[in-house]
Amino acid sequence: xxxxxxxxxxxxxxxxxxxxxxxxxxxxxxxxxxxxxxxxxxxxxxxxxxxxxxxxxxxxxxxxxxxxxxxxxxxxxxxxxxxxxxxxxxxxxxxxxxxxxxxxxxxxxxxxxxxxxxxxxxxxxxxxxxxxxxxxxxxxxxxxxxxxxxxxxxxxxxxxxxxxxxxxxxxxxxxxxxxxxxxxxxx
Numbered sequence: 001x002x003x004x005x006x007x008x009x010x011x012x013x014x015x016x017x018x019x020x021x022x023x024x025x026x027x028x029x030x031x032x033x034x035x036x037x038x039x040x041x042x043x044x045x046x047x048x049x050x051x052x053x054x055x056x057x058x059x060x061x062x063x064x065x066x067x068x069x070x071x072x073x074x075x076x077x078x079x080x081x082x083x084x085x086x087x088x089x090x091x092x093x094x095x096x097x098x099x100x101x102x103x104x105x106x107x108x109x110x111x112x113x114x115x116x117x118x119x120x121x122x123x124x125x126x127x128x129x130x131x132x133x134x135x136x137x138x139x140x141x142x143x144x145x146x147x148x149x150x151x152x153x154x155x156x157x158x159x160x161x162x163x164x165x166x167x168x169x170x171x172x173x174x175x176x177x178x179x180x181x182x183x184x185x186x187x
Contacts, residue, residue: 043099050084050095051106057087058123059116066123067130074134081134097138104131 041049057066072083072092080094095103107128111121 043102046093046095046099047102047106049086050093050099050103051110053084053087054107054127055110055116055120055124058120058127063123063126067127076134076138078138081138082131097135100131100135101139104128104135107131 053070054066057070060066061069070085070087072085074082075094076082078097081097081100083092083094085091086093107124110116111125111128114121116124
């Protein structure tokens with residue numbers, strides 16, 4: 001290998017390392033986007049933080065702009081119903097179904113409390129309504145699943161009772177009543 005080729009190879013390697021490092025940094029941060037901070041906060045702090053950020057943003061801008069700036073994604077799973085942007089770190093904070101329901105309730109109370117101007121209260125109420133539209137399908141699916149589980153349990157209990165009753169009735173019958181005697185004919 002010539003010294004010029006070696007020098008070019010080293011130059012390309014040195015130029016490529018920062019790019020690779022930057023890509024790894026971005027990929028590493030992106031992989032943690034949904035859960036970096038909510039594991040550090042208790043649910044009450046998380047709800048209070050989300051409520052404060054939504055109320056503050058609604059005081060500055062319309063619902064549409066506030067929603068675009070704050071809601072990173074709407075995943076629709078029990079673990080992460082939606083991801084709210086942290087305005088300090090710009091990272092995403094995932095809200096579980098329970099946290100979403102509690103935040104929704106807090107926002108409804110905040111909007112109807114009469115402490116905010118009409119435009120801000122309307123924006124807060126729209127956020128609460130939007131969170132409700134995200135959480136309602138999950139809550140309804142849970143209710144249907146509980147109904148199906150209860151129905152399956154009831155059906156299996158009825159079947160077990162039916163089998164037990166049949167076994168009890170069969171054991172009460174005398175053995176000779178079950179089969180008629182066989183007549184034998186002489187040859």
